Amino acid sequence: MKLLKKGAEADIYLTQWNGSRxxxxxxxxxxxxxxxxxxxxxxxxxxxxxxxxxxxxSYGIPTPLVYYANLKKSFIIMQEIPxxxxxxxxxxxxxxxxxxxxxxxxxxxxxxxxxxxxxxxxFILYKxxxxxxxxxxxxxxxxxxxxxxxxxxxxxxxxxxxxxxxxSTWKNFLLGYKSVVGxxxxxxxxxxxxxxxxxxxYAAVV
Numbered sequence: 001m002k003l004l005k006k007g008a009e010a011d012i013y014l015t016q017w018n019g020s021r022x023x024x025x026x027x028x029x030x031x032x033x034x035x036x037x038x039x040x041x042x043x044x045x046x047x048x049x050x051x052x053x054x055x056x057x058s059y060g061i062p063t064p065l066v067y068y069a070n071l072k073k074s075f076i077i078m079q080e081i082p083x084x085x086x087x088x089x090x091x092x093x094x095x096x097x098x099x100x101x102x103x104x105x106x107x108x109x110x111x112x113x114x115x116x117x118x119x120x121x122x123f124i125l126y127k128x129x130x131x132x133x134x135x136x137x138x139x140x141x142x143x144x145x146x147x148x149x150x151x152x153x154x155x156x157x158x159x160x161x162x163x164x165x166x167x168s169t170w171k172n173f174l175l176g177y178k179s180v181v182g183x184x185x186x187x188x189x190x191x192x193x194x195x196x197x198x199x200x201x202y203a204a205v206v
Contacts, residue, residue, distance in 0.1 A: 009045075009136060017067050017077050025049075025136075027074040042074035045136065050076050052113060052135040059111050061104055062131040081133065083126025087119070091165045094120070098169040100130050102176025105154070108132075109147040109189075110181055114139050118154040120161060144185070148192035151177070155193065 001024070005012040013024040027042040029035075050069040057063045064079040086094055086101065101123055108115055115122075116137030124131045139146070154173070158166045178186040 014080065015077065021080045021082070022067060023064065023078050023080050025076045025078070039074075043071050046071055046074045046076060049135045049138065052138040052140075053078070056108060056111075056113055056132065056135070059107050061107055062129050063135075064131070064133060081124045081126050081131045083124040083131065085121045086123040086125060086130070087121045087161060089125065091162070093125075094162060095165055095168050095172060097123075097125065097130060098172040099176035102173035102178075103180050104130060104132055104176075105150065105173075106177040106180025109150070110185075112140055112142045114141050114146045114150050116150070118150050119157045120154075144188050144192055148189050148196060151189060151193050152196050 002014045003011060004014055004023075010025050010027045013026070015022050015024040027046060029042070030038050033041070046069055050066045053063045053066050057065075064081055066076060066078050068077040069075075086097060089097070104123075105115070105118065115132070115135065116139060117134055122132065122134045124133060141147075155170060158169050158173075162169060174186075174190070181189070
C-alpha cells in the first residue's frame with residue numbers, strides 16, 4: 001500500500017482489490033472533535049461520497065467504480081483511474097478539453113449535485129474520456145447559489161494555475177456548461193458568480 005496524498009480530511013492510498021490496482025480513501029479521526037460526533041461525521045461523509053459517485057455515474061458522467069465502503073472505519077475502496085489529471089496536460093489539450101469539463105459540471109448541476117472541489121486535478125483524462133473524481137465535499141442541492149460557488153472555484157483555479165490560458169479555457173468551459181444547463185439557468189448562475197466576485201473585491205478593499 002502506497003500513500004499518494006495526505007489531505008485535511010482524508011488520506012489517499014494506492015492499494016489492491018481482487019488483484020487489481022485500486023484507490024483507498026480513509027477519513028481520519030479528528031482529535032479536536034468529540035469522538036462520538038467525529039465517528040458520526042466521518043460515517044455520514046463516507047456514505048454521502050460513495051452515493052454521490054454512484055449517482056453521478058448514473059447520469060452518464062465517468063467516475064470511478066466504488067468497490068467497497070466500510071462505514072465503521074470510514075473508508076472507501078474504488079477503481080483507480082490511471083490517466084493524467086487535466087492539471088498536468090499541455091495547455092492546448094486543457095483548452096480543448098475545457099468544453100467537455102463544462103458539460104460534465106453542467107450535467108452534475110442539472111441533476112442537483114454540487115461537486116464542492118472543482119479543480120483541474122479532479123478531472124482525469126483516461127482513454128480519451130474525462131473522469132470526475134473526489135466527491136468528498138459534494139452535496140445534493142438545486143440552489144443556483146451553490147452551483148455558482150462551484151463555478152467560482154474552478155474559475156479561480158484556472159486563473160491561478162492556468163493563468164496564461166485562462167480566457168480561452170474559461171470561455172470553452174462556459175460554452176460546454178451552457179449547452180447542458182440551458183440559457184436561462186446559465187444566465188442566472190453566471191450572474192451569481194459575478195455577485196460572489198464583487199463581494200470578494202469589496203471585502204478585500206474594506
